[in-house]
Amino acid sequence: MKRKTSQRQAIRDVLADAGRPLSVAEVQDAAAATVPGLGSATVYRAVNDLLADGFLKAVELPGQPARYERADLGHHHHFHCESCGKAFDVQGCPGKMSQLAPEGFEVRAHEIILYGRCPACVAG
Amino acid sequence: MKRKTSQRQAIRDVLADAGRPLSVAEVQDAAAATVPGLGSATVYRAVNDLLADGFLKAVELPGQPARYERADLGHHHHFHCESCGKAFDVQGCPGKMSQLAPEGFEVRAHEIILYGRCPACVAG
DNA sequence: ATAGTAATGATATCGAGTTTTCATTTACAT
């Protein structure tokens, strides 16, 4: 049976409150503040369970380790800061992406990724 | 000094005529028809040289090995077939992507990736 | 034709992310 542990609770909390997609390394760093000594294997296991539960969904960016965010966020896209490497959510979507595809292609989904610098990096 | 070999010629030809981004494995398969026994290390080396020459540019899709296509193609985006795994070019772009980003974000570039089934897989 | 050296191909190695192993710890039903 499934058990509640401080590790899993901390990992879930970090992801629930992040407001942006986090990598396993980012989750580990953040959750280690609550649970010192937290191991990466534990984070991987917890994240995979949260994915299976449907609480998280994966955000894949080219050439990057997978990030994870709450599955209940609705349609949106992502911004990848080329300076600090963090990923952010961007609301809104131009829509009608399917029309870009040539005749004969069946579009099931789309992803838009913006690249640039986040506010913190623009300021710093 | 640089030398012309049948391998490099075949690799360049395959990429020049592909009409879509090819992975190293795809290049190897296609070029092996012209140059039997072609090794993957040779393809990696030739592709890296063509990148350095500016003849190719890399196309990165999430969770996929890098693909390569001609650098002279102009702004466009990509379609990834979830059935056969091939990548395709899609012309056109909704434009004004920068407006999606929240205040304070500096957008330098964007990528749009469509997912679905290509005509061959829809038919098959 | 020959020498010099870049290119090739088989193989080993690397590197980053992720999973597995396993001894130990710990949550939880009893």
Place this chain on the structure above:
DNA sequence: ATGTAAATGAAAACTCGATATCATTACTAT
């Protein structure tokens, strides 16, 4: 409190794309 089985953490192993090594092949300037 106790037993048992799930969870943890450290380390090893694994995956897979990409690079490096090295003996051999084969362009090309002479």
